[in-house]
Amino acid sequence: MYHQSTSLVEEQLDPFSLVADELSLLAKKLREMVVAEVPKLASAAEYFFKIGVEGKRFRPTVLLLMATALNVHLPEPIPNGGAPMAAELRARQQLLAQITEMIHVASLLHDDVLDDADTRRGIDSLNFVMGNKVSVLAGDFLLSRACVALASLGNPEVVSLVAKALEHLVTGETMQMTTTTEQRCSMEYYMQKTYYKTASLISSSCKAVALLAGQTGEVATLAFEYGRNLGMAFQLIDDVLDFTGTSASLGKGSLSDIRHGIVTAPILFAMEEFPQLRAIIDQGFKDPKNVNLVSWAWMRFQYSFLRLVSFRAF
Incomplete structure (x- = not known):
């Protein structure tokens, strides 16, 4: 009996288990969102959304957990027999999680071209399989689909937040490509670059989740800071794993x-x-x-x- 209750507690404390069903639904919706008319583009766009190669889905997990923590108890009945307010809010937050993951995957496709990478998530990288041109276009396609979905949320502040994070992705990558020796040896420069390349998208999306829930001011700022610190920590650990991990565990060369x-x-x-x-x-x-x-x-x-x-x- 003790072991059963301990196991139950562990399951309840596992953050992935709290949103496992939603993540499965999110993966299905992402595959639907990246369907394209041209077969080769469709195949390229869905490359890292196929079952088995979706990755850790760290960002959607964080955003769904943030949504759970922030959502207020909304009254279920609404006029004219529409969808309950709580369900409608959750659907909008789920869409934001999908948008964030699409932007992240698009950045991976572009990064692999810039780095001439041949593996990603334990399989051949898209640029290695289909070439740089198709890989760049697939990344652009994902960004365009993400922007259309972002506009459908109808929240200008959220659109502005995520658009700024997109700018930061480009800025961070450019900082990495154009560093001087002095900058490469600067921890301050490294931290700023890391914020732009990794933490900005997470922090902006966390704040966006709060804004969609009607949270403003201090709560939205705290959500942003949480995402920022988590994103920075995530990248620091990832950098350590580049030294300590194996190619099998990393899904790419150490x-x-x-x-x-x-x-x-x-x-x-x-x-x-x-x-x-x-x-x-x-x-x-x-x-x-x-x-x-x-x-x-x-x-x-x-x-x-x-x-x-x-x-x-x-």
């Missing part, structure tokens, strides 16, 4: 960032203990020896950090 010359938080932290890494960053990472040296420095830093934490804890 150490892919530094192989592309991208300096992330683990390297910046390791530089505090190994200042000589700066010279390696100046040289670049075309030489495999430099990649191995940076990886070694991160592992050494990780060991020293954990040893220090253990010493202080005990």
